[in-house]
Amino acid sequence: MTAQDDGYTFDLLDGVTRSHVRYTNRYGIEIAADLYRSADFDETSAHRAVVVGPPHGGVKEQGPGVYAQELARRGFVALGFDPSYNGESGGQPRHVTSPEIFAEDFSAGVDFLGSLSYVDRQRIGAIGICGSGGFALSAAQVDPRIKAVATAAMYDISRVSRHGWQDSTSGEERRQTLVDLAKQRWADVDAGEPALQPTFPAEMPAEGPDPITREFYEYYVTDRGHHPRSIGGFTLTSTPAHINFGGLRHLEDIAPRPILLITGDQAHSRYFSETVHEEAPGPKELVVVPGARHIDFYDRTDLIPFDTLEAFFRDNL
Structure with missing residues (x-):
């Protein structure tokens, strides 16, 4: 897949329509999203619907649209959104990452879908790709309107922020990080704006x-997935919120609603999905796709198990 003239990283499927929509979350932040439906959509019936969140740092013109349009082709109403402070959504300063607000953005998507006359409010689910997988699960912990939740190549950003990669960070190291970030807050005060983490380079480095x-x-x-609004860096002082939030601590509150966890046997992020599968006490399924890496679940339609996703949501919505 290469970037298209319309700003999307994928071609719109034949038989699918895309409409740009805007709505607000409970913080009053305007969310920019794309609504996907089949071209022969029947507005006189109440349909199943799914809200789709992007990878951490991604935008709706990337992975969310890939998933949303395929599900729309299969008869679902599907919504792909830009998280608060990112993409075309509102919020200042730009490029904040927040475990609280990014989870809320899923619930705001449910709000919007449920306001449509042709969506059944009792049949709304969620899909989170990469970092949004953790945020979708977090939203489902507190929002029982999300009747089923699926993740693809899930990252638990808050867990890795607090505990490090594969839980390798010591308490002493974490506390030093907090000291360093407290100094960064003073630096931001003095500079009058927050500093960003390193962003993506203009070109792929040779080494x-x-x-x-x-x-x-x-x-x-x-060109596979580049988008000018997907820069890779968040404000440095966003990190303490993730450290304080910790991991997914209330998975039991999702039960008896079901969880579908999709990962690849070559995915470096596989352990996040396996951890949730081990810890979640309710109905759950772990699907490990042979030959798939982490980023392949962003856009590789030959590897993303859409038949499995369709069956999961049809059975549980």
């Missing part, structure tokens, strides 16, 4: 960086 970062560059920096 380095580490294999995980290089995999992200393969998607976000090259």
Whole structure:
């Protein structure tokens, strides 16, 4: 897939329509989203619906649209959105990441879908890709209107912020990080604006960086998934909120609603899905796709198990 003239990283499927919509979350932040439906959509019936969140740092013109249009082709009403402070959505300062607000953005998507006369409020689900997988689960913990939740190549951003990669960060290291970030807040005060983490380079580097970062560059920096509003960096002082939030601590509150966890046997993020599958006490299914890496679940329609997603939501919505 390469970037299209319309600003999307994928072609719109034949038989699917896309409409740009806007609505507000409970913080009053305007959310920019795309609504996908089949071209022969019947507005006189009440339909199943799904809200789709992007990878952490991604936008609706990337992965969410890939999922949303395929589900729309299969008869669902599907909504792909830009998280608050990012993409075309509102919120200042730009490029904040917040576990609280990013979870709320899923619930705001449910609000919008439920306001449509042709959506059945009792049959709304959620899909989170990469970092949005954790936020979708977090939203489902407190919003029982989300009747079923699926994740693809899930990252639990708050868990890795607090505990490190594969839970390798010590308490002493975490506390030092908080000291460093407190100094950064003073630096932001003095500068009059928040500093950002490093953003994606203009071109794919010939050598380095580490294999995980290089995999992200393969998607976000090259024509495969590059989008000018998907820059890779968040405000440095966003991190304490994730550290304080911790991991997904209330998975039991999703039960008896079902969870579908999709990952790849080559995905560096696989352990996040396996951890949730182990910890969640309610109905759950773990699907490991052979030959799939983490970023392949952003756009590789030959590897994303759409038949499994369709069956999951048809059975549970």
